[in-house]
Amino acid sequence: MTDTADNIIVTIDVEKYYNNGALHALKTVNTTVKRGEVVVIVGPSGSGKSTLLRTLNQLETIESGTIIVDGVDMYDRSTNINKLRENVGMVFQGFNLFPHKTALENVMLAPLKVAKRPLAEVTEHARELMYKVGLADRMENYPSQLSGGQMQRVAIARALAMRPDIMLFDEPTSALDPEMVGEVLDVMKSLAAEGMTMVVVTHEMGFAREVADRVLFMEEGALLVDASPDVFFDTPPHARLKQFLSKIL
Amino acid sequence: MHAKQKTWLWNAVFIGIVFALSYSVYFASQKIEYNWRWERVVPYIINTDAQEITAPGDGTVEIDERNHQLTLVVDGETTPFVVKEYTELQVSDGDLIFEGDTLATLEQWQIGPLIDGLIVTIEISIYSLVIALVLGLVIGLMRISANPMLRNMAILYIEVIRGTPLLVQIFIMYFFIGTVMDLERFTAGVIALSVFTGAYVAEIIRSGIQSIPVGQMEAARSLGMSYPKAMTFIILPQAFKRTLPPMAGQFINLIKDSSLVSVISITDLTKAGREVVSGSFAPFEVWFTVALLYRVLTSTLSWAIQRLEKRLSASD
Numbered sequence: 001m002t003d004t005a006d007n008i009i010v011t012i013d014v015e016k017y018y019n020n021g022a023l024h025a026l027k028t029v030n031t032t033v034k035r036g037e038v039v040v041i042v043g044p045s046g047s048g049k050s051t052l053l054r055t056l057n058q059l060e061t062i063e064s065g066t067i068i069v070d071g072v073d074m075y076d077r078s079t080n081i082n083k084l085r086e087n088v089g090m091v092f093q094g095f096n097l098f099p100h101k102t103a104l105e106n107v108m109l110a111p112l113k114v115a116k117r118p119l120a121e122v123t124e125h126a127r128e129l130m131y132k133v134g135l136a137d138r139m140e141n142y143p144s145q146l147s148g149g150q151m152q153r154v155a156i157a158r159a160l161a162m163r164p165d166i167m168l169f170d171e172p173t174s175a176l177d178p179e180m181v182g183e184v185l186d187v188m189k190s191l192a193a194e195g196m197t198m199v200v201v202t203h204e205m206g207f208a209r210e211v212a213d214r215v216l217f218m219e220e221g222a223l224l225v226d227a228s229p230d231v232f233f234d235t236p237p238h239a240r241l242k243q244f245l246s247k248i249l
Numbered sequence: 250m251h252a253k254q255k256t257w258l259w260n261a262v263f264i265g266i267v268f269a270l271s272y273s274v275y276f277a278s279q280k281i282e283y284n285w286r287w288e289r290v291v292p293y294i295i296n297t298d299a300q301e302i303t304a305p306g307d308g309t310v311e312i313d314e315r316n317h318q319l320t321l322v323v324d325g326e327t328t329p330f331v332v333k334e335y336t337e338l339q340v341s342d343g344d345l346i347f348e349g350d351t352l353a354t355l356e357q358w359q360i361g362p363l364i365d366g367l368i369v370t371i372e373i374s375i376y377s378l379v380i381a382l383v384l385g386l387v388i389g390l391m392r393i394s395a396n397p398m399l400r401n402m403a404i405l406y407i408e409v410i411r412g413t414p415l416l417v418q419i420f421i422m423y424f425f426i427g428t429v430m431d432l433e434r435f436t437a438g439v440i441a442l443s444v445f446t447g448a449y450v451a452e453i454i455r456s457g458i459q460s461i462p463v464g465q466m467e468a469a470r471s472l473g474m475s476y477p478k479a480m481t482f483i484i485l486p487q488a489f490k491r492t493l494p495p496m497a498g499q500f501i502n503l504i505k506d507s508s509l510v511s512v513i514s515i516t517d518l519t520k521a522g523r524e525v526v527s528g529s530f531a532p533f534e535v536w537f538t539v540a541l542l543y544r545v546l547t548s549t550l551s552w553a554i555q556r557l558e559k560r561l562s563a564s565d
């Protein structure tokens with residue numbers, strides 16, 4: 001169990017390898033996320049940011065260590081991973097909307113088929129969410145008829161439809177044209193303001209500075225820095241981070 | 250303008266060649282002094298001749314004009330032979346009848362043996378198509394399973410079936426498995442065709458599933474869907490759409506391959522054709538007709554699948 005009930009995500013000594021052990025993708029990662037916290041992960045390409053994020057809903061399995069989500073040990077044999085995932089929404093860089101479903105159907109599918117909530121309730125909630133992400137007039141469109149920014153906002157609504165306590169974002173704006181980045185970040189900011197627990201991998205340093213409670217820096221699978229945005233950006237506590245920031249800022 | 254003229258020219262050449270080919274068929278048949286008698290095929294498709302109703306045994310006729318009923322009291326039998334549907338009587342009340350005598354005629358259109366065969370071909374094709382689809386889906390899913398036992402079973406099945414001729418499989422199914430398990434010809438034929446087509450369908454479904462980006466499965470799983478749910482609601486509907494064109498080809502092959510079951514004496518369209526040839530003395534006409542009927546079946550199927558494709562393209 002966790003030391004404080006407030007820690008909604010706890011990772012203890014997480015190790016992850018790829019290619020039959022040839023690639024050490026996560027090196028003894030220890031961190032916690034408090035309920036309602038916004039944690040941003042940054043780092044160079046290939047440093048293991050996506051890998052870490054994806055272990056938090058077991059899209060990637062780990063070789064050793066412990067991950068506790070909302071008090072549940074993810075690798076306990078009795079843990080129902082599907083049940084756990086209902087509580088952890090995920091937004092992908094490539095949107096991954098279901099192309100054969102309309103925007104509204106994308107949002108409604110999991111609540112209907114997984115949570116088995118009644119249709120009327122699901123429809124109303126889905127409409128609310130589409131309204132919330134600013135796409136009230138796009139509900140009947142198929143993904144192919146939407147812009148990148150609109151697709152990503154539908155994807156956020158789809159993840160929120162399961163009423164998760166945690167939201168994971170893996171570079172949600174990296175595949176977008178610059179003029180569409182803002183609309184997606186705005187939705188994420190409003191989510192953060194509502195107190196959603198969020199773990200966000202992004203290159204948007206402005207977002208990290210403005211919204212994050214803590215910023216993590218990863219390099220070569222290791223978590224090198226864990227600091228508040230002010231400290232992270234103004235007085236970087238690690239030489240590698242200083243180097244990284246000088247390159248991207 | 251110039252390009253358009255050329256198109257016209259080539260179309261004209263095409264039509265010319267088709268005419269030349271048709272003429273050469275005609276010319277060839279002239280050469281062997283073949284008389285084309287298409288009218289001979291017609292009764293084998295639809296028989297419009299009046300049928301004769303004959304007596305099943307010796308006996309006496311009773312006719313009830315009011316109720317439009319003919320009763321033949323057959324000697325030595327307790328139940329009389331009753332005819333209710335006829336057009337014209339050939340006997341009168343009280344006549345003494347011998348076995349085989351014509352009692353009455355009935356003018357009613359009757360489907361001929363070629364259409365009977367066509368119906369059998371359609372039945373075989375539909376049963377085989379449905380079973381092959383289910384079988385192919387199961388094997389296709391096993392083929393991409395993480396479990397090596399399931400995967401290897403699927404590979405073994407696909408390799409064995411695709412590596413041996415269908416005709417041999419039909420013989421094995423009928424003469425060996427059919428005998429052991431006491432299968433009827435029709436059942437044996439349907440199973441052989443289903444097992445054969447299922448192997449190809451499995452490969453089509455596997456490649457269809459693998460053509461769906463992994464992000465789709467990840468998105469579905471991240472929403473809490475189990476693997477079967479993600480397959481059912483997300484992956485398979487998309488894969489299904491993509492597999493329609495190769496699936497159409499496979500099912501057209503199935504219809505054509507079904508002609509091979511005639512070797513185990515199932516009276517399908519091909520077998521019916523063979524029987525009709527010997528009765529009609531018009532082999533060319535009969536085989537051309539059989540080919541045309543197959544062609545009607547296959548083009549109906551591809552038309553139906555094209556319509557389905559159009560319907561499913563709403564989200565593109």
Ligand SMILES: Nc1ncnc2c1ncn2[C@@H]1O[C@H](COP(=O)(O)OP(=O)(O)OP(=O)(O)O)[C@@H](O)[C@H]1O
Nearest residue numbers: 018019023025043044045046047048049050051052
């Ligand atoms: N499925 C996989 N199989 C093998 N190696 C992988 C796999 N996924 C990631 N890796 C490797 O693991 C390392 C970490 O990858 P990861 O995707 O987590 O990096 P990242 O920090 O998200 O990078 P980026 O900013 O480019 O998205 C990289 O070296 C990558 O090549």
Ligand SMILES: [Mg+2]
Nearest residue numbers: 049050051171
């Ligand atoms: Mg990444």
